[in-house]
Amino acid sequence: MQISVGAAINSDIRIDFSFLRYSGMSYAEKVQTYTGNIDDPYTDATVSGGAITSNSTMLNVYYNLDSFTGYVAGGSLRPYVGAGVGLSLNSIADYAVYDNSFYDETNQLGPGSVEAGGLTAISDIYGYHNGGTTAQLAFQLEGGVTTSMSGGLKLDFFVRYANLGKVKTSGSIVVSQTEWLSDGMGGEYEAPYDSVFHYTNWTESGRLSSLDVGARIRLEF
Numbered sequence: 001m002q003i004s005v006g007a008a009i010n011s012d013i014r015i016d017f018s019f020l021r022y023s024g025m026s027y028a029e030k031v032q033t034y035t036g037n038i039d040d041p042y043t044d045a046t047v048s049g050g051a052i053t054s055n056s057t058m059l060n061v062y063y064n065l066d067s068f069t070g071y072v073a074g075g076s077l078r079p080y081v082g083a084g085v086g087l088s089l090n091s092i093a094d095y096a097v098y099d100n101s102f103y104d105e106t107n108q109l110g111p112g113s114v115e116a117g118g119l120t121a122i123s124d125i126y127g128y129h130n131g132g133t134t135a136q137l138a139f140q141l142e143g144g145v146t147t148s149m150s151g152g153l154k155l156d157f158f159v160r161y162a163n164l165g166k167v168k169t170s171g172s173i174v175v176s177q178t179e180w181l182s183d184g185m186g187g188e189y190e191a192p193y194d195s196v197f198h199y200t201n202w203t204e205s206g207r208l209s210s211l212d213v214g215a216r217i218r219l220e221f
């Protein structure tokens with residue numbers, strides 16, 4: 001979604017101040033994670049949550065190219081290029097990563113070498129990542145053609161690349177794991193509790209960018 005307010009400097013140059021919102025993005029549904037198995041060290045883990053939104057404000061400048069290229073389609077289309085720079089507020093919601101295939105023996109000699117009630121292995125890792133909001137420098141590049149309509153309306157057909165900077169988590173992660181205990185007879189059983197650990201200053205980040213193809217209606221008065 002884009003909302004803009006601007007003015008024409010002359011017949012070839014115009015500027016606007018725009019608000020641009022991207023939503024409907026999310027963290028990947030699957031990620032690679034360590035299995036604890038030397039022969040097959042990585043597997044897919046399931047991700048839930050992690051909705052991403054970006055709200056950007058930019059100052060944009062557009063320049064009509066028809067002074068150099070001539071009008072297109074018999075004079076009904078004016079080609080243009082544009083660029084903008086501003087700030088973007090990028091947010092990611094909390095998300096959880098679950099690996100139900102992880103199994104790691106804490107003693108390589110097996111459960112039979114551990115006294116009854118002792119820890120033999122861990123499995124089923126949950127990682128709860130707290131989301132975050134980050135202010136970033138953003139820019140965009142645009143090219144397209146404009147056609148005039150009645151009542152002062154202009155219709156732009158455009159291709160736009162927007163670089164929105166990074167989105168980053170807050171750095172707080174809560175990890176939960178299932179523990180397995182020795183039964184003292186060479187076997188093991190699931191502990192009646194989950195072990196929980198809290199980590200801070202452990203952030204994840206990624207750069208947000210978008211390539212958009214669309215149409216936009218402008219009103220000149």
